[in-house]
Amino acid sequence: MIRGMAILLLLQFLGELLSTWMTLPIPGNVIGMGLLLVALLIGWVKVDWLEEAADLLLSNMALFFVPAGVGVMVYADLISREWLPISVGLVLSTFCVIAVTGWVEQSLSRRGE
Amino acid sequence: MFAILTNHPLFGIGLTLLVFALAQSAYLKSRRNPLLTPVAVAIVAIIAALKLSDIPFAAYQNGGRYILFLLGPSVVALAVPLYRRRQEIYAKRGPIMAGVAAGALVSIVSASGLTWLLGGSRDVVLSMAPKSVTTPIAIALVEKIGGIPELTAAIVVLTGCLGAICGPEFCRLIGITSSSATGLAVGTAAHGIGTARMLEVDPLAGAVAGLAIGLNGLMTASLLPVLFILFG
Numbered sequence: 419m420i421r422g423m424a425i426l427l428l429l430q431f432l433g434e435l436l437s438t439w440m441t442l443p444i445p446g447n448v449i450g451m452g453l454l455l456v457a458l459l460i461g462w463v464k465v466d467w468l469e470e471a472a473d474l475l476l477s478n479m480a481l482f483f484v485p486a487g488v489g490v491m492v493y494a495d496l497i498s499r500e501w502l503p504i505s506v507g508l509v510l511s512t513f514c515v516i517a518v519t520g521w522v523e524q525s526l527s528r529r530g531e
Numbered sequence: 532m533f534a535i536l537t538n539h540p541l542f543g544i545g546l547t548l549l550v551f552a553l554a555q556s557a558y559l560k561s562r563r564n565p566l567l568t569p570v571a572v573a574i575v576a577i578i579a580a581l582k583l584s585d586i587p588f589a590a591y592q593n594g595g596r597y598i599l600f601l602l603g604p605s606v607v608a609l610a611v612p613l614y615r616r617r618q619e620i621y622a623k624r625g626p627i628m629a630g631v632a633a634g635a636l637v638s639i640v641s642a643s644g645l646t647w648l649l650g651g652s653r654d655v656v657l658s659m660a661p662k663s664v665t666t667p668i669a670i671a672l673v674e675k676i677g678g679i680p681e682l683t684a685a686i687v688v689l690t691g692c693l694g695a696i697c698g699p700e701f702c703r704l705i706g707i708t709s710s711s712a713t714g715l716a717v718g719t720a721a722h723g724i725g726t727a728r729m730l731e732v733d734p735l736a737g738a739v740a741g742l743a744i745g746l747n748g749l750m751t752a753s754l755l756p757v758l759f760i761l762f763g
Contacts, residue, residue, distance in 0.1 A: 445667035485595030487574035503651035519634030520716030
């Protein structure tokens with residue numbers, strides 16, 4: 419558990435460093451995900467070291483978004499000023515993305531079989 | 532006196548955990564009705580509680596930021612399900628890359644296009660463009676093209692909640708049935724919040740959704756500045 423947490427935080431930190439030094443638009447935690455995947459694939463990190471910490475975090479991941487969501491209240495005025503284009507655009511666009519992404523993946527996978 | 536209590540970090544942490552636990556048990560009692568997706572219910576309930584009792588967001592965030600901090604290592608941890616399912620995912624690398632590329636393009640064009648058609652101002656149109664990517668990437672991109680970063684942050688969270696609430700059901704409705712296609716679609720459209728829901732529904736879908744957060748971030752970060760130069 420502690421070892422797993424230490425590895426996750428260390429890789430996030432390395433990701434943050436890379437993101438800052440190279441002024442990438444990709445955040446440190448996403449770079450950290452990539453670094454961890456590479457570390458697992460080349461065997462520097464064993465997946466059993468991480469299992470407990472990763473499962474604990476991932477099974478509660480939705481909770482960690484709550485404070486970010488509550489932050490929406492601060493910008494309620496900004497949204498309400500142009501609520502119609504924002505809400506219709508957001509809803510329709512989200513459904514379009516789900517449909518297109520899913521259809522493309524599914525039809526190409528079937529063709530490959 | 533009251534402000535001393537609400538400014539203490541334990542107020543924000545305690546409120547979030549308490550409300551989320553209640554939302555989770557309501558969700559389980561409703562036999563996992565997606566309309567009661569705990570993250571969305573908890574956000575709405577906490578906003579209502581803060582507004583009704585006149586507690587400023589800054590007071591809540593004194594504790595909220597500790598919970599938000601755990602999001603960082605969670606995103607790193609998404610490499611674990613990805614590694615566990617590496618063979619299945621590697622076998623589908625072509626369809627996965629093509630799906631995310633199509634999704635990223637559709638997301639930018641439809642979000643800003645629809646907002647523009649409905650009379651949105653230039654600032655709002657630009658702020659909508661990166662709505663499907665994870666918040667830090669979306670904010671960095673909007674700063675570059677010149678929208679309103681705070682508005683983008685709010686739009687990204689709302690998009691995530693929508694995808695988490697309706698994503699898996701909408702996929703089933705339109706004939707997207709495989710775990711990898713569903714995970715990819717919801718992860719591409721609704722980033723981390725959608726991924727959190729997929730992890731709960733199906734481990735392979737969760738793994739693919741986690742990958743989609745990173746891939747869509749990369750694709751949108753490369754496409755958006757180009758589209759902005761072409762049409763901006």
